[in-house]
Amino acid sequence: MSQAPIRQAVVLVGGLGTRLGALTKETPKPLLPVGGRPFLHYLIEEVLRHGVQEILLLAGFRAEKLSEISALYPQVRLIVESSPLGTGGALRNAAEFLDERFFFLNGDSLFDVNLWDLASISSGATATLALRKVPDVSRYGPVALEGEVVTAFGESTGAVGEGVINGGVAVLSRDVLADFPQAEQVSIERDVYPRLASEGRMKGRAYDRPFIDIGVPDDFERSQAYIPALVRRGAVIFDRDGVINAEVNYAHRPDQIEWVPGALDAIKAVNDAGLYAFVATNQAGVAHGYYGEADVTALHDWMNAQFQARGAHIDAFAYSPYHPEGAVEAYRKLTECRKPGAGMLLKLMDAFGVDRERTIFVGDRETDMAAARAAGVEGVLFTDGDLGEALALAIARLSARG
Structure with a gap:
């Protein structure tokens, strides 16, 4: 048990x-x-x-x-x-x-x-x-x-x-x-x-x-x-869908989550290196009315419980529920909080006093890279393979520079 x-x-x-x-x-x-x-x-x-x-x-x-x-x-x-x-x-x-x-x-x-x-x-x-x-x-x-x-x-x-x-x-x-x-x-x-x-x-x-x-x-x-x-730590900020878990349109339940190979290893390596581990994710499903913000928060709590059981954790999650063509009026707007805007990244870094020179944003789309540029941090494009292996050198570099 x-x-x-x-x-x-x-x-x-x-x-x-x-x-x-x-x-x-x-x-x-x-x-x-x-x-x-x-x-x-x-x-x-x-x-x-x-x-x-x-x-x-x-x-x-x-x-x-x-x-x-x-x-x-x-x-x-x-x-x-x-x-x-x-x-x-x-x-x-x-x-x-x-x-x-x-x-x-x-x-x-x-x-x-x-x-x-x-x-x-x-x-x-x-x-x-x-x-x-x-x-x-x-x-x-x-x-x-x-x-x-x-x-x-x-x-x-x-x-x-x-x-x-x-x-x-x-x-x-x-x-x-x-x-x-x-x-x-x-x-x-x-x-x-x-x-x-x-x-x-x-x-x-x-x-x-x-x-x-x-x-x-x-x-x-x-x-x-x-x-x-x-x-004053450096940080690895992860996009969620397509980076930590496999891409599924509007995933918002645990049964929809399949970890990307090496994702847990990557998060734990960030923790062990003394860096912050964050997630910044667009969640337009809220704006479209497919699920609510409470579903996003509950899923993130579940994800962190899975990570913690394996010796890892995410320090903080940020998400954007907005979309300019959303069906729910309260969330129908264009905002810097939604990537390619830098709002989520800046919010995380400001809240934790992050050393931006030792910070990267890992994403699987050009909009993620644009968000990294707008936030003034290095963007790392990840589209396939083992996430832990792909980030090993970068994590070592960010840690060593501390």
Whole structure:
């Protein structure tokens, strides 16, 4: 039986941040300014772009200062501990709100990994960790990994040299709470993870991706330029029909969708490379009265669920329901929102602060190429073959230029 899709992320934001001295005397560490805005805003937006529908913030120290977050991000729920409970205790305090499976993140670090790639290996594990590759594990608590199974966690082995350590991002099963000791204060890293590893109930995958922990003074200073540059990503914008799925006139139901060869691989490669993946599609069927906007949105939600189950995702979909000869008056008009106009592409790039010099639009028609030119980005014409293979070099180039 397949597992339920992950819709929730849990973020630890209750630490004292003592290593940062006076900076965190009155301010929760995740709210410290980075590049002119609170660090937590970056983290929340990174989680939300993966399609997560709810975020639980587990707060403690100066929790009242986090209350405005829910107003800015309606997907966020604040859960406050009355006294310090540790990373595991804070999770147990939120037990009644936890989904069957959820992403679990430290609120003071950013690890630029594809969350759905991590989720894709999590079946059968109580915990699945995103592991960081480091040049010398002697400074950290190393993790022993055999294939996708973590066999030891945080045990000092005297090892030196290259290895992997915990990156502060995980997929957890709610069943992990049964492994917690009875003590009020529980550290999930010290009290739970080692046991799961020793019993073969922990998985992991190593990533060679950017990481920064703002709780370390030197890295907090470095983060001021590093994080804004990191989240200014390039993008691959895909046309939909004829590029991601086979061309079917006015497709608007899941049973009409047949993936183009290599489409899922291409989207995942974009995700894994740290680029945005968008879709921009003309949907004149709405203007002609064949289906409604709700059908378009429902189909895109279904498509993203299919991608997520395979370790990939689309960050955002844009569609144009207009046509100058439409049968439905409300949609009968000529607009820049419809390709070959650049409206959809510009909207996506502006909303996400995209680096346009590292962005391409992949389409199967000259109108798509015209839209790319109008938006000031490179157009890539795809008409046949394997989409993943066709875009491999371009994705590598866009990533490398970052």
